[in-house]
Amino acid sequence: MEYRQLGGSGFKVPVLSLGTGTFGGGGPLFKAWGATDVAEARQLVDICLAADLTMFDTADVYSQGMAEEILGEAIKGRRDKLIISTKGTFRTGVGPNNLGSSRQYLIRAVEASLKRLGTDYIDLYQLHGFDAITPIDEVLQTLDGLVKAGKIRYIGCSNFSGWHLMKSLALSEKYGLTRYVAHQAYYSLVGRDYEWELMPLALDQKVGAVVWSPLGWGRLTGKIRRGNPLPASSRLTSKVALDAGPQVPEEYLYTVVDALQEVANETGKTIPQIALNWLLQRPTVATIIVGARNEEQLKENLGAVGWNLTQEQVARLDAASQTPLAYPYWHQRGFAERNPPPV
Numbered sequence: 001m002e003y004r005q006l007g008g009s010g011f012k013v014p015v016l017s018l019g020t021g022t023f024g025g026g027g028p029l030f031k032a033w034g035a036t037d038v039a040e041a042r043q044l045v046d047i048c049l050a051a052d053l054t055m056f057d058t059a060d061v062y063s064q065g066m067a068e069e070i071l072g073e074a075i076k077g078r079r080d081k082l083i084i085s086t087k088g089t090f091r092t093g094v095g096p097n098n099l100g101s102s103r104q105y106l107i108r109a110v111e112a113s114l115k116r117l118g119t120d121y122i123d124l125y126q127l128h129g130f131d132a133i134t135p136i137d138e139v140l141q142t143l144d145g146l147v148k149a150g151k152i153r154y155i156g157c158s159n160f161s162g163w164h165l166m167k168s169l170a171l172s173e174k175y176g177l178t179r180y181v182a183h184q185a186y187y188s189l190v191g192r193d194y195e196w197e198l199m200p201l202a203l204d205q206k207v208g209a210v211v212w213s214p215l216g217w218g219r220l221t222g223k224i225r226r227g228n229p230l231p232a233s234s235r236l237t238s239k240v241a242l243d244a245g246p247q248v249p250e251e252y253l254y255t256v257v258d259a260l261q262e263v264a265n266e267t268g269k270t271i272p273q274i275a276l277n278w279l280l281q282r283p284t285v286a287t288i289i290v291g292a293r294n295e296e297q298l299k300e301n302l303g304a305v306g307w308n309l310t311q312e313q314v315a316r317l318d319a320a321s322q323t324p325l326a327y328p329y330w331h332q333r334g335f336a337e338r339n340p341p342p343v
Contacts, residue, residue, distance in 0.1 A: 001052035001305060004286050006124070007181035008206030011154055013083060015280055015305060017055035018048050018298070019212070019289040023070040024063030032238035034293040041074035044298055049081060051302050057184075057210070057289050059087035059128060060113050072118035085124035085210070086113050087158055087184070089131060101131035101139040110146055126156040126184050126210075130164040136171050144177040156182030156210065162197040169205055182208045182286065189256050189275050189321045190216040190248045196329045199284050208286030214279050215272055217245035219253055222264075222271030226254040233293075252323070259320035263313045269303070276304035278317050 003012040025035025058067045068086060075082060088109035091099035146152045157165060157180050165183060172179035183202060187194040202209060215221060223231045235241040260271045279288055292298035
């Protein structure tokens with residue numbers, strides 16, 4: 001398993017991480033993902049550690065905390081062998097102070113996650129979304145305090161806009177506070193918006209991408225094809241899950257899958273393995289979160305590492321998945337084309 005530095009930090013993470021959205025199956029959304037219990041989770045952790053995949057990603061809202069609890073049970077006795085990343089900020093209870101990134105909420109959220117996970121520290125703690133109400137300096141001071149208290153080792157964010165992240169980094173620099181080294185972001189062959197602004201920002205500011213839903217919310221499994229019905233096991237058969245995730249035009253999806261199939265035929269790899277390997281060759285990507293309902297899916301995902309697509313294959317996938325740029329990115333590209341680098 002290859003390890004990469006997480007952003008500008010000295011911390012190294014495996015290029016694949018196991019996501020725990022399938023743990024628990026609490027509520028309509030997470031039930032559509034999976035319902036892995038403790039025994040099954042322990043088996044998945046065993047397989048991961050045997051492959052040197054040591055990072056496990058979760059969140060306090062996954063199945064109302066059940067995912068953290070199940071992960072905590074599955075890793076008992078081997079905490080020192082693995083990396084835990086979790087997230088907070090989404091609503092976890094009634095009342096005005098049971099969501100967000102205020103000092104009041106974050107301290108309680110971290111303490112609750114520590115208890116559910118059965119650990120006294122979290123390797124990477126990420127804000128699950130941007131809180132536009134709480135002052136950013138309050139958020140960063142709170143996270144900095146939790147780092148100094150030894151409850152968090154590194155901090156990251158998730159689903160931030162470019163200005164959310166850049167303003168946060170600027171305030172960290174201004175006040176000498178712990179800075180975000182990771183951005184957990186949606187990125188896939190059928191979701192390349194990350195490249196427009198967040199990737200250039202991450203390159204400039206040394207923020208590592210922790211990629212969620214690298215298979216396009218279950219669309220790049222190889223089972224969804226033009227003219228075929230959705231597999232019964234797909235999360236996309238659940239309207240709740242479909243509406244909660246990124247939207248992808250059908251014809252665009254089929255074009256990308258066709259290109260993936262061509263490359264799969266050439267390499268002898270599966271479509272998911274091709275899609276994951278493409279991501280591993282993109283700038284700023286530190287680790288990709290893969291999910292697995294069972295051992296078979298996990299072992300298939302593990303087969304995405306240890307080899308690389310050719311430059312020509314990458315170029316074909318790039319072309320098949322390209323979409324028109326939004327403003328002002330199409331305008332900025334025109335400027336770059338009129339000003340080529342010196343020869």
